[in-house]
Amino acid sequence: MKIFTTLLFAGIFVTSLGCQTKIKNENKAVNEMAVAEKWSEQDLEGFETAYFASGCFWCVEAIFESVKGVKEVVSGYSGGLEENPTYEQVGYGRTTHAEAVKVYYDPEKISFIELVQVFFGSHDPTSLNRQGPDRGPQYRSIAFYKNAEEQKIIESYKKALEDKMVYDRPIVTEVKAFDVFYDAEDYHQDYERKNPNNSYIRQVSIPRLKRFKSNFPEYLKEESH
Numbered sequence: 001m002k003i004f005t006t007l008l009f010a011g012i013f014v015t016s017l018g019c020q021t022k023i024k025n026e027n028k029a030v031n032e033m034a035v036a037e038k039w040s041e042q043d044l045e046g047f048e049t050a051y052f053a054s055g056c057f058w059c060v061e062a063i064f065e066s067v068k069g070v071k072e073v074v075s076g077y078s079g080g081l082e083e084n085p086t087y088e089q090v091g092y093g094r095t096t097h098a099e100a101v102k103v104y105y106d107p108e109k110i111s112f113i114e115l116v117q118v119f120f121g122s123h124d125p126t127s128l129n130r131q132g133p134d135r136g137p138q139y140r141s142i143a144f145y146k147n148a149e150e151q152k153i154i155e156s157y158k159k160a161l162e163d164k165m166v167y168d169r170p171i172v173t174e175v176k177a178f179d180v181f182y183d184a185e186d187y188h189q190d191y192e193r194k195n196p197n198n199s200y201i202r203q204v205s206i207p208r209l210k211r212f213k214s215n216f217p218e219y220l221k222e223e224s225h
Contacts, residue, residue, distance in 0.1 A: 019091060019099070019134045019200070046108050047071050050115050051078055051144035051178050053100040054123035055131025058062040059205040060101045062124045062192040062210050066219045069109030075100040075184040075191070079142050087185055093136045100142065100145060102181050110219075112150055118159050118219060119143055122212045125161075126169035133202055144178040151175065 054060050057075035064073045077085045080097030089095050103115060120143075129137045144157075145151040154175050162171060191198075192205050214222060 019058070019139070041177075044071065044104050047104040048112070049146075050103045050105060050112060050136060050150075051100060051181060052103070052115075052119045053079060053098040053121060053140065053142040053144075054125075055099070055139050055141075056134050056200075056205070057101055057188065058191045058201065059131075059208050060099075060122075061190070062209050064101060064103050064115075064136065065119065065190075065193075066209065066213060066221060067105075067110065067115070067118055067219050069106045071104040071106065073104070074181075075188045076100055076102060076182050077184065078144065078178070078181045079140075079174070080138055080186075085182055087188065090138050094137050094140070096188075097182075098138050098140050098142055098145075100181065102183075112156070114219065115151050116143060118158065118183055118212075118216065120161065120173070121132075121216060122208070125158075125171045125173040126167045128172045132208070141173040142176050144176050146178045147219040151177075 052060065052064075061073045061075045064070055077090050077095070077097040078100040080095050082089070082095045082097065085095045085097050090097050090099060105115065114119065123131055123141065125141050127141070129135065129140050131139050131141075134147075143154045145154055158171055158173060161167065192201050192209070194202055197207070
């Protein structure tokens with residue numbers, strides 16, 4: 001099993017920027033302008049799904065969208081108890097959910113193991129309830145599993161990282177049974193691509209994506225190089 005020895009998210013901690021800061025200033029305008037680009041159920045037939053949480057879903061969605069074998073990534077909320085949570089509720093820590101993504105992927109082109117590698121390699125799994133400028137349990141690190149095989153893959157890879165002492169701090173990633181995923185509001189879908197001039201996107205999300213691409217070129221779609 002390939003072990004990644006580079007901590008990719010040892011980068012930007014811009015305290016003036018955070019996923020929550022856009023709620024008051026931009027959501028209304030963006031929501032009015034956004035056109036949801038959704039695949040039909042027929043388009044997604046034959047694809048497997050995987051679920052991860054590792055900070056602001058704008059960043060995480062863009063990273064997984066760049067990975068070969070991935071058909072679609074949906075931003076949303078998972079890991080908590082409340083039904084039908086909203087962005088305002090989750091973003092301000094008023095629920096037990098985390099910002100998460102649902103990844104539709106072709107198992108003949110990329111394996112679940114490789115997606116787990118992408119997950120661990122694209123954020124700091126030792127950062128408790130925080131990624132970059134985003135703080136709170138809604139930004140915690142979670143790898144979800146749908147069955148015993150996926151659980152074993154995640155736990156084995158996490159243990160391998162710990163045994164190899166890839167990080168100088170304990171890994172705090174939750175390995176959690178998947179229960180339910182709530183799609184985020186339409187304006188959050190493909191947010192990085194649709195809003196390249198947003199200050200958070202320019203200063204946090206795009207640099208995070210570039211670091212991932214630089215470290216994992218072998219996992220990228222042709223158009224993502």
